[in-house]
Amino acid sequence: MNRSLAFICALGVFVAAAAAQDKPRLENAPKLSIGDRWVYKQTDIGNKKEPIFFSNEVKEANDEFAWLYGKSGATEFWWKYDVKQAKNIERRKFSQEAVDTRGETVVSQEKNDSRWQFPVEVGKSYSVKEYWTNQGQSLDRELKVIVRSYEKVRTAAGEFDTYRISGEGWWNNRSNLASGRYEFAEWFAPAVKRIVKYEWKLSWQNQTWDNVVGEVVEFKVSP
DSSP: OOHHHHHHHHHHHHHHHHHHHHSOOBOSOOOOOTTOEEEEEEEETTTTOOOEEEEEEEEEEOSSEEEEEEEETTEEEEEEEETTTTEEEEEEEEOTTSTTSEEEEEEEOTTSOOSSOSSBOTTOEEEEEEEEEETTEEEEEEEEEEEEEEEEEEETTEEEEEEEEEEEEEEEETTTOOEEEEEEEEEEETTTTEEEEEEEEEEETTEEEEEEEEEEEEEEOOO
16 A cells, blocks of 8 residues: 555544544433523514523432423423433422422323434434323324534523434324424533523414524533
């Protein structure tokens, strides 16, 4: 092998190694600790609504699940969080009458696939199914998701190294047989332990119903 060819081969190996380092693999979801807290700002720009702010704070946590106390304006609530899948699975009302202040379940997402499927690495793709109810009607979504990039993103809380996923597909109302398109993107920052930015659009009959963007504006997490 001549020197020029050897140099080109060595350069190729170096570039490939550097590219791999630029796109690290996230093996597991970060563990949460008591006191970890995030504040988000969410805006429905499609319907020209004023921004809302909501917070989540970890009050109990182990390797499997965590309980997050939430507040949005005067409304208080609880989320049960699946640590390994990095997803909310159950929302409960805040109730002073309950011993642990966790009242009745108002949202259950336990059957939903996680949008973040570990290990996370750029180029990975998979399918996600989600289910929910709205005013007594049963709905679901079928989405194709891909890990698009490992990139820096800036929010009001700072600049972060993130994994960006995006997904698109159909939402279906099983009660009245209506359906439409749905698409989303999310940015997950391991150093913040959660999503730091998100956006989604929902359309029906070629018209956008919802166009929502959100980002973390404050946070406090332990190492």
